[in-house]
Amino acid sequence: MPDLPAWLAALPLIGAGLWAWRRWHYPSFWLIAAFPLVALSVRASWRRVALGCGLTKKRQRWWFTTVPGLIASTGIVRVRRRFQRVAVDTKPLMWLPRPTRHGWRVTLHTLEGQTPGDYTDAAERLAHSWSVHAIRVSSPGPGRVVLSATMRDPLVTVNQLPPSTDLLKVTVGRLETGRPWMIDFRTVPHWLNAGATQSGKSNLANALIVGLAPQPVALVGIDLKGGVEFTPYAPRLSALATCREEAGRLLDDLVALMLDRMGVCRQAAARNIWQLPPALRPVPVVVLVDELAELYLMADKSEKDEIARTSTALLRVAQLGRAFGIYLFCCGQRIGSDLGPGVTALRAQCSGRICHRVNDPETATMTLDDLDPAALASARAIPAETPGVAIVASQDGQWYRARSFHVTEHTAEQATHTHAHLTPSWNEITTHLPEHAHA
Numbered sequence: 001m002p003d004l005p006a007w008l009a010a011l012p013l014i015g016a017g018l019w020a021w022r023r024w025h026y027p028s029f030w031l032i033a034a035f036p037l038v039a040l041s042v043r044a045s046w047r048r049v050a051l052g053c054g055l056t057k058k059r060q061r062w063w064f065t066t067v068p069g070l071i072a073s074t075g076i077v078r079v080r081r082r083f084q085r086v087a088v089d090t091k092p093l094m095w096l097p098r099p100t101r102h103g104w105r106v107t108l109h110t111l112e113g114q115t116p117g118d119y120t121d122a123a124e125r126l127a128h129s130w131s132v133h134a135i136r137v138s139s140p141g142p143g144r145v146v147l148s149a150t151m152r153d154p155l156v157t158v159n160q161l162p163p164s165t166d167l168l169k170v171t172v173g174r175l176e177t178g179r180p181w182m183i184d185f186r187t188v189p190h191w192l193n194a195g196a197t198q199s200g201k202s203n204l205a206n207a208l209i210v211g212l213a214p215q216p217v218a219l220v221g222i223d224l225k226g227g228v229e230f231t232p233y234a235p236r237l238s239a240l241a242t243c244r245e246e247a248g249r250l251l252d253d254l255v256a257l258m259l260d261r262m263g264v265c266r267q268a269a270a271r272n273i274w275q276l277p278p279a280l281r282p283v284p285v286v287v288l289v290d291e292l293a294e295l296y297l298m299a300d301k302s303e304k305d306e307i308a309r310t311s312t313a314l315l316r317v318a319q320l321g322r323a324f325g326i327y328l329f330c331c332g333q334r335i336g337s338d339l340g341p342g343v344t345a346l347r348a349q350c351s352g353r354i355c356h357r358v359n360d361p362e363t364a365t366m367t368l369d370d371l372d373p374a375a376l377a378s379a380r381a382i383p384a385e386t387p388g389v390a391i392v393a394s395q396d397g398q399w400y401r402a403r404s405f406h407v408t409e410h411t412a413e414q415a416t417h418t419h420a421h422l423t424p425s426w427n428e429i430t431t432h433l434p435e436h437a438h439a
């Protein structure tokens with residue numbers, strides 16, 4: 001048997017080996033070495049943690065208790081054991097923790113009177129008790145909640161943008177669960193992308209442009225920052241509006257296009273363009289809007305009619321565009337109700353919601369509205385050091401923290417030049433419309 005000093009000498013070697021394993025292949029290290037210990041410690045600490053986080057309930061139980069008996073002549077107190085009912089703290093039943101890519105997951109049975117909301121309220125306390133980055137709560141069915149723990153923030157670094165192969169579907173980043181973050185216009189046609197300056201809105205638009213550029217779609221830009229954001233991408237844009245007047249004309253064209261496609265679908269007895277035979281199917285149009293608030297801001301009364309006209313056209317596109325292959329991706333710093341009823345109505349039509357770091361709580365509330373209050377708290381807690389991190393409301397009704405892949409303007413510009421030959425001209429798209437103004 002090796003003696004103690006030999007063991008002591010081997011310890012640094014074992015430590016270095018574990019460190020190297022963790023560094024070079026974290027998934028296998030986590031699964032084989034770290035997770036079993038973590039699972040044991042979670043199970044062992046559950047009673048204390050549940051008690052500390054207020055998740056236990058008092059229940060009456062029969063129990064042996066010791067009661068003082070007679071004092072003997074020697075002065076020694078004799079205790080007697082008695083079987084009687086006492087109140088004890090019971091913890092929710094915990095199943096065995098299961099490993100996930102970035103942490104672990106465990107199912108619990110709620111106690112009487114508890115709801116998943118009680119566990120959501122305690123999520124931060126649970127995360128601190130188990131020293132994990134975050135705990136998310138979901139409920140797969142009545143009486144059960146699932147706690148999902150992430151050991152460290154998986155969004156600190158996200159890797160490269162993968163190529164997008166499905167039509168109108170782009171993988172723009174990664175969710176905190178480790179799964180890809182996808183923007184799929186055919187499932188969720190219209191999106192709101194809100195965030196303060198330098199929060200990563202344009203980066204996300206870049207990722208979208210890089211993903212859509214090689215696809216058979218028409219991209220249209222409405223850039224109310226005077227065109228500074230989208231002009232470099234002009235080779236792949238079928239039309240670009242850089243001021244409100246141009247935006248108004250472009251939106252009128254889009255409404256006319258939509259009505260035309262409606263007629264084509266009606267004649268072919270199709271409910272949407274996807275039911276048309278491929279020969280008749282028109283090209284899908286993705287409209288990227290930057291600085292949405294500029295469409296609604298009024299300097300003086302003379303602009304009232306213009307604003308009302310553009311806002312109505314945009315709303316019509318949002319209401320009817322889905323069936324006729326016209327999709328919206330609207331970015332803005334502020335999407336508050338102070339911008340008028342047009343914004344509120346548009347928001348109701350945009351089921352895709354992305355909220356980057358915001359300055360005012362109202363924008364987070366407006367963007368994420370009826371989602372879980374924990375989503376709002378999470379949006380407000382996004383630090384400035386991690387641009388591109390956002391709260392995303394997804395099609396499954398859940399919300400996720402996510403981070404976009406870093407896509408520079410240069411990469412997006414290159415993609416628009418490489419795929420410039422795929423750009424259908426706006427004239428080509430709108431030429432058969434009865435009356436159209438070219439943007």
Ligand SMILES: Nc1ncnc2c1ncn2[C@@H]1O[C@H](COP(=O)(O)OP(=O)(O)OP(=O)(O)O)[C@@H](O)[C@H]1O
Nearest residue numbers: 196197198199200201202203387388403404405406
């Ligand atoms: N996912 C990301 N990973 C790493 N860096 C990012 C990410 N997203 C954005 N950034 C960086 O953060 C900075 C701000 O990003 P971006 O320009 O997209 O913000 P913005 O919200 O559009 O700002 P503004 O409203 O001022 O245009 C940029 O330097 C960008 O490179």
